[in-house]
Amino acid sequence: MKTVLITGCSSGFGLETARYFLDRDWQVVATMRTPRDDVMRRSERLRVLALDVTNPDSIRQAVQAAGPIDALVNNAGIGMLGALEGTSMQVAREVFETNTFGTIAMTQAVLPQFRERKAGVIVNVTSSVTLKSLPLLSVYTASKAAINAFTESLALELQPFNVRVSLVLPGRAPETSFGANARSRMQGNSPEAYAAFAQSVFAGMGQPSLITRALDVAEAVWRAVNDASCPVRVAAGADAVALAESC
Numbered sequence: 723m724k725t726v727l728i729t730g731c732s733s734g735f736g737l738e739t740a741r742y743f744l745d746r747d748w749q750v751v752a753t754m755r756t757p758r759d760d761v762m763r764r765s766e767r768l769r770v771l772a773l774d775v776t777n778p779d780s781i782r783q784a785v786q787a788a789g790p791i792d793a794l795v796n797n798a799g800i801g802m803l804g805a806l807e808g809t810s811m812q813v814a815r816e817v818f819e820t821n822t823f824g825t826i827a828m829t830q831a832v833l834p835q836f837r838e839r840k841a842g843v844i845v846n847v848t849s850s851v852t853l854k855s856l857p858l859l860s861v862y863t864a865s866k867a868a869i870n871a872f873t874e875s876l877a878l879e880l881q882p883f884n885v886r887v888s889l890v891l892p893g894r895a896p897e898t899s900f901g902a903n904a905r906s907r908m909q910g911n912s913p914e915a916y917a918a919f920a921q922s923v924f925a926g927m928g929q930p931s932l933i934t935r936a937l938d939v940a941e942a943v944w945r946a947v948n949d950a951s952c953p954v955r956v957a958a959g960a961d962a963v964a965l966a967e968s969c
Contacts, residue, residue: 723767725749725791726947727784729775729828730798734898735847737761738936739795739943744768746944751788753798773798775824785831793843793947794832796825796869802862805916814861821865826872833885840884845946846873847939850893850962853969857923870955877954888946889955893934893962894927934959 726743730736731752740752744765752762753773762768773784775798802809802817829844836842848866851859870889877887912920942958957966 723747723749724793725751725788726793726795727751727753727788727791727832728795728797729753729773729824731770732756732758732761734895735892735936735939736795736797739797739940740768742937742940742944751784751791753784775828776819778827781827781831785828790835790839791832792841793845794828795845795847795943795947796828797847797943798824799847799866802865803858805858805912805920806860808912808916809861817861818865818868821862822868822872825869829876833880836885837880837883842885843947844873844876844885844887845890845943846888847890847892847943848873850891850934850957850959850965853891853957853962853965858920874954886950887954888952890939890942890946891955891957891962891966892939892942893932893957893959893965894930895934895936895939895959897933898936930961932959932961932964934962938962 726748728736728740728750731740732754740750741762744750744762744767747767749767751769751771753771755772755774757770757772759770771784771787772780774780799821800817802813825846832842832844846869848869851863852867852870855863873887873889880887938959942956945952946956955966957963
């Protein structure tokens, strides 16, 4: 029976992905900053571990507790919405610490076991905003675009060891709390000069006809883990797929 370790499982994409793998008879190591036992059904094949991907000791302890795994899904991430001029470097660094350096650190932590076994899959969840730039997302987009480049280079680096590395690029997912969390980081930070522009951007978001569901992401991650023939980049969600096809 195979084992997957998934980061950021308290809600949204990570939670749905953990449920998806569990329903398909995988052993699942679901990690989150503050472990909760009430978000998933109890199972002998499920372990919920504490993990802060910005903390080296937390990473070491989680990887050690997980034991041998067959796949790592780097899903943990935080959003950031706002004009760059009003974004403090502290907030920018927080975004990169989780989205970029946290993903790199988790990947680095599992590589020895994958390399030694000459087997393993790493899936990094980024975003379709890296395919088409949007305003007020410069810091967030940069943190995710860095992982795109990291993943594509690492995939070549690990080919001699039979370790696959893939990207899943979700679109906009209104059913998750990600957008609300992203907006919370901009409150009080946008200069007044950007107020009208920001309002027009928010108004333009409206109710899109094409969106991404958490299930779309779970299905894309499943494919990336289990289908050795799938491309390095896998768009997830109707809007992301449409965007990828237009690029």
